[in-house]
Amino acid sequence: MEKRLDFRDQIAKNKRNSFFLLLGIVIIFILLGYIIAQAISPERIFFILILSIIISISYVLIGYYNSDKIALSSVKAKPAPREKYPLYHDVVEGMCLASGLPKPKLYVMDSEDINAFATGRNPENSAICVTTGAIKKLDRRELEGVIAHEMSHIANYDIRYMTLTTTLVGMLAIFSELFLRSLWFGNRDRDGRQALFLILGIILAIISPIIVYLIQMAISRKREFAADASAVKFTRYPPGLIKALEKIKKETSSKKKEIPKAIAPLFFTNPFGKLDSTHPPIEERIKRLRRM
Amino acid sequence: MWTIIIIIVLAVLFIFIYYFNKLTVLENRIKNSLGQINVQLKRRADLIPNLIETVKGYAKHERKIIKEVTEARKALVQAKTIDKKIQANQQLESALKSIFALAEGYPDLKANQNFLELQRELTTTEDKIAYARQYYNDSILNYNNLCLTFPGKIFAVIIGKKPMKYVDIAPSEKEIPKVSFE
Numbered sequence: 001m002e003k004r005l006d007f008r009d010q011i012a013k014n015k016r017n018s019f020f021l022l023l024g025i026v027i028i029f030i031l032l033g034y035i036i037a038q039a040i041s042p043e044r045i046f047f048i049l050i051l052s053i054i055i056s057i058s059y060v061l062i063g064y065y066n067s068d069k070i071a072l073s074s075v076k077a078k079p080a081p082r083e084k085y086p087l088y089h090d091v092v093e094g095m096c097l098a099s100g101l102p103k104p105k106l107y108v109m110d111s112e113d114i115n116a117f118a119t120g121r122n123p124e125n126s127a128i129c130v131t132t133g134a135i136k137k138l139d140r141r142e143l144e145g146v147i148a149h150e151m152s153h154i155a156n157y158d159i160r161y162m163t164l165t166t167t168l169v170g171m172l173a174i175f176s177e178l179f180l181r182s183l184w185f186g187n188r189d190r191d192g193r194q195a196l197f198l199i200l201g202i203i204l205a206i207i208s209p210i211i212v213y214l215i216q217m218a219i220s221r222k223r224e225f226a227a228d229a230s231a232v233k234f235t236r237y238p239p240g241l242i243k244a245l246e247k248i249k250k251e252t253s254s255k256k257k258e259i260p261k262a263i264a265p266l267f268f269t270n271p272f273g274k275l276d277s278t279h280p281p282i283e284e285r286i287k288r289l290r291r292m
Numbered sequence: 293m294w295t296i297i298i299i300i301v302l303a304v305l306f307i308f309i310y311y312f313n314k315l316t317v318l319e320n321r322i323k324n325s326l327g328q329i330n331v332q333l334k335r336r337a338d339l340i341p342n343l344i345e346t347v348k349g350y351a352k353h354e355r356k357i358i359k360e361v362t363e364a365r366k367a368l369v370q371a372k373t374i375d376k377k378i379q380a381n382q383q384l385e386s387a388l389k390s391i392f393a394l395a396e397g398y399p400d401l402k403a404n405q406n407f408l409e410l411q412r413e414l415t416t417t418e419d420k421i422a423y424a425r426q427y428y429n430d431s432i433l434n435y436n437n438l439c440l441t442f443p444g445k446i447f448a449v450i451i452g453k454k455p456m457k458y459v460d461i462a463p464s465e466k467e468i469p470k471v472s473f474e
Contacts, residue, residue: 090416097328098423100321100431140415236426 010226014157018164022060025168028204029056035201060168067167068119068127068159071266074167075259077107077129088135091144092128095151098234104128104154114138114248117266118150119163126154138244145241146268148231155230158223166263221280228285229292238289245269245289249282311438311447318435322456325428326374329459332424333368333377336384336417340365343410347391350401357394360387378459381421388414425459432456 033052037045063070082089088106096103104120107129114134120126128150130143138146153159232238248269259271270279344358364384371377392411395402402408436455439448448454 086412090412090419094416094419094423097325097332097420098426100325100427144419234423 011157014161018157018161021161021164021168022064025060025063025172026053026056028172029053029059032201032204035204039198039201059171063164063168063171064121067163068121068125070167070171071117071119071163071263072107072127072129074170074263075109075129077109080106080108080130085135087140087143088130091140091147092151095144095147095234098148099151099155101151101155102126104151108132108135113271114146114244114251114269115271116146116150116268117263118153118159119266120154120159121163122157122160123154126159128154137247141235141237141240142244142247144235145231145237145244148234149227149241149268151234152227152230153223156223156226158227162223162266166266170263224280224285225288228289232289232292238292242286242289245282245286249286307443308447308450311444312451315435315438315444315448315451315453318431318438319453322428322431322435325424325431328424329374329421329428330377332417332420333381336381336414336421337365337368339410339413339417340384343388343391343407343414346404346407346410347395347401350398350404351394354394357387357390361391374459378425385418429458432458 030049030052033048033055034045036052037048041048080088085106085108088108092106093103095101101123104118104123104126105128107127109129109131111131112133113131114137116128116130116134118126118128128147130146134143134146153162228241231241235241259267264270264272265279267279269282340361344362347354347358361384364380364387368377368380368384371380395407395411438444439453439455
């Protein structure tokens with residue numbers, strides 16, 4: 001019973017976090033609008049503020065309903081038809097029965113690495129994507145472990161929070177960069193007040209994506225352990241997941257990555273290797289699974 | 293004074309509605325997962341005739357094993373209660389194991405595309421049955437916990453909901469699978 005409650009707490013927390021993330025993004029946009037107005041043309045501040053409110057709300061709404069599509073297309077994921085990937089479909093259907101979740105849409109992405117991620121805004125609108133390498137190199141039980149891990153991200157609503165964070169923050173980073181660049185071409189003779197706002201604008205533009213990225217990294221480590229634990233709850237077979245992790249550990253990951261860095265936390269294991277800290281080390285995950 | 297009584301009555305009513313809905317939701321989940329088990333069992337039974345045909349094409353004289361599978365399938369189709377069905381399924385499972393072991397001696401059969409496809413499908417349905425049953429038992433656990441603990445017990449008795457029985461797991465399945473770590 002206690003475990004059940006934990007599960008629900010996790011869902012409530014993810015929904016709450018997602019809401020505050022969206023709210024935070026709206027606030028950052030309005031702040032940015034204010035700073036830009038001060039820096040460029042203080043007399044049109046009202047107009048610019050209204051504009052930034054409209055932009056921020058549509059940004060957040062569009063992001064909320066399309067973040068999964070953004071994440072999937074950013075890794076060039078393609079739908080996985082049943083005829084071509086029967087085992088993949090079978091394993092997912094098995095895990096749906098074990099978890100009581102509806103079947104997510106299935107995608108594959110071209111990569112020799114063994115990896116996978118789940119995305120979407122709720123279990124009814126979710127998708128799982130695995131690499132072609134994972135389908136080729138993992139056997140049934142191993143693939144099942146990986147899929148179970150992704151299904152627990154779906155069940156926990158981790159997908160909503162993590163997809164929103166990665167896609168919205170990723171795009172925010174691009175916007176900040178655009179803003180920084182536009183400053184180079186602004187007019188040069190400004191008074192002191194405008195210069196101050198200019199500096200503030202630059203600082204905000206640099207710092208805001210970093211802050212959100214840091215939050216994202218801090219949370220995703222705990223999430224991975226939790227997802228491993230509930231994956232075992234679905235399969236009742238820790239060795240499947242352990243062997244999949246061991247295979248990944250042995251892999252020499254291919255050099256060239258066509259994955260945007262912001263999407264990294266979504267994946268089963270970090271696609272960029274050990275340098276980034278979006279995921280706990282594989283050894284630690286194996287150690288904890290062995291104890292179950 | 294009256295306001296207090298009204299508040300108490302409303303509170304009791306709300307708690308009652310809460311437990312009634314919760315018990316109903318959990319009960320429906322059990323029914324639904326039972327349906328899932330039946331769907332998979334039926335799928336499994338439907339695959340067998342096809343398998344038999346394929347095996348017969350290569351290993352006609354292995355009558356005993358073929359008969360075993362056919363009979364186990366018949367028992368599964370005829371079983372009425374879920375416990376009986378699960379039991380018949382276990383028999384079918386062991387009969388199928390001997391068919392797949394037999395295939396080792398017939399390289400042509402083992403390489404047959406149709407046979408391989410059926411083998412994969414049968415493994416899949418076996419997995420799905422196990423997972424559906426696992427979810428079924430988990431749902432029963434949640435339901436029974438609510439039915440048997442205070443204060444849910446009071447409402448369960450008033451509404452007339454009784455705790456349910458789990459689907460038994462065969463002794464052979466309780467064994468922990470052997471795994472080696474290199």
